[in-house]
Amino acid sequence: MSHDLFEAARDAMAFAHAPYSKFPVGAAIRAEDGKVYTGANIENISYPQGWCAEPTAISAMIMGGAKRIVEIAVIAEKLPLCPPCGGCRQKIAEFASPATRIYLCDEAGVKTTMTIDELLPHGFKTDVLG
Template sequence: MSHDLFLAAKAAMKNAHAPYSKFPVGAAIRTTDGRIFSGCNVEIASYPEGWCAETTALGHYVTGGGGEIAEIAVIAERMAKVTPCGGCRQRLAEFAPAEAKVYLCDDAGVVGTVTMGELLPYGFKGGILKK
């Protein structure tokens, strides 16, 4: 089941706009109801501003109505087993439960699997901000 999520992340990576870093990244999110939302990194002239692939995928996920996240795939053209950056780990943790699977990929497919809880064991939880 993870292979189609990998393919969605890989296809998104092909559309990355990374003229400054030359580091295209793709990400795909699957909700428990089977919907897939993908994204790529988009860099702008005031580099390092811009947004990561995971952020783009989350934007599509929220715009598409959200839901419970079950799985996430991440791929980078120039780095096998790339993981989300620290900021994206926190962004993903805002919507994904600790048990959500995160697939780390290379050009051929999934080469590692971790959970969100393993990637961000001490992340902030939004509930502490509410009274």
């Protein structure tokens, strides 16, 4: 992983709106087009019905014209590691290959690397994207 993906996730975390959980989270995706797309968690008063950082980044990727996640970095303030929640794991899997790398980061950098298949071994499988 390039250090730029970690930095992009960390920078995205600054845009989080997390008044309820108090845990800002940032995510950065490198898509098949080589571009980096970012997102942050955005909570609302009907917590937990906000947006996690990962689907916010996926939305930016889709709106940017890309369709496939090559790798993704996730970081959370005040937490040693922040693996994607179950719903986010499934969302990532929808746009990833089984070998897509997930980087779990802390303030210093990448601490753990997993594939989406390791993180979600029995997720729903689709061939929507071919």
